[in-house]
Amino acid sequence: MFKAKAATSIAALALAALALTGCSDGPAATDTGGTGDTGGETSAAAQEALDRAFAGVGSDLSDLEPTTVPEGVNLYVMSCGEQIATCHKPAAAVVEAAEAAGWTGQIVDGKLNPEGFATAIRQAIAGGADVLVPIGIGCGAAAAAFQEAKDAGVTIIGGGGVDDCDPKIWDSERLWLPDMPPFFFTMGGLMADYAFGANNGEVKAVVINSTTNVWGAWITESFEDQLDSLGGGEVLEVIDVSDQETADNSYIQKVTSALLANPDANVLIVPTDSYLETGLAAAIDQAGFADQLTVIGGFGGDGAIDMIRTGQPGITATVALAPTWEGWGSVDTAIRILNGQEPAYIGQSIQVIDADNNLPASGGYEGSIDFRAKFLASWGK
Secondary structure, eight states, rough: OOOOHHHHHTTTHHHOOOOOSSSSOOOOOOOOOOOOOOSOOHHHHHHHHHHHHHHHHHHOOEEEEEOOOOSSEEEEEESSSSSSSSHHHHHHHHHHHHHHOOOOEEEEEEESSSEEEEHHHHHHHHHOOOOEOOOOGGGGGHHHHHHHHHTTTTBBBBBSSSOOOOOOOOOOOBBBBBTTOOOOHHHHHHHHHHHHHHHTTTTEEEEEEOOSHHHHHHHHHHHHHHHHHTSSSSEEEEEOOOEEEEEEEEHHHHHHHHHOOTTTTEEEOOOOOHHHHIIIIIHHHHOOOTTOOOEEEOOOHHHHHHHHHHHHHTTTEEOOOHHHHHHHHHHHHHHHHTOOOOOOOOOOOOOEEETTSOOSSSSSOSSSSSHHHHHHHTTOO
């Protein structure tokens, strides 16, 4: 369903892009540096791609309509896996926002596998959840358990994943921007823009494809589509990695073997920074690949941003979301659905961060605006 939309998502960025100059304390997005830079003068096409990657896409929430927070709501968050930061941080943000709204909030741990997802959902049901927000998975990853929650009267609100069940089960996905496909497509497209720009239009990429959830394939697809539209690169190999391989780190050997088999590679696409934070960046460095690769992660994990900030090898850049903004957006969606309203577009910022561009002076990536103040004002808080 999203294939046709993916092909147009990057073209739509020119219409949706926001100059996110207030997003961080880092330098303005003007440098063209990247570890894979081929040297010499950067071409106009490469510079344009870099500019697009650093400018990013997002919303200022100026159209957020007022709503009223229902009282006495018991909210549960199903984290895809508390052991990795890109699951934990948005889950914690949902709890933060729920408590700011006057609700109770609690996390249950999906432990990075379908059995764990189902168990966590059933824990939420047993705990008397009024609202359930799954982080990092789509409906299809735990369809039977989601149906049990629905049958128990739990309102299910997407925490970034999609309701890919047939028929649909969730009460609402969390919406990003109007007339745009899910943000995963934008992530993959911005990865391609950065790879193309940092390597002056000459990309030879190895791509890690996360297989447990549908969004992994979307990032891979949109990277490939945008690279093809830029006309300056090729994908040498796609490596399929499941959540189980992530949980036990067995995927690291698959990745290093693929890099050894593709000595001409100059780009590694990593769909989630959690891989880099939990051993892949170190393995890339230890295997001697760090100096030859532009390594691009995803989601803007705090650990990955720290690694970029301190110059640790094995990571060049990340396509950063604003995970706390996302968490607050899921609670806003829950409030509106409980009130019988249409969900709002929560518009979290997405930008590429590297050592010279958009890098926060400290801490993680919060996005382009004071989203907390915007949501609280709309909730009458």
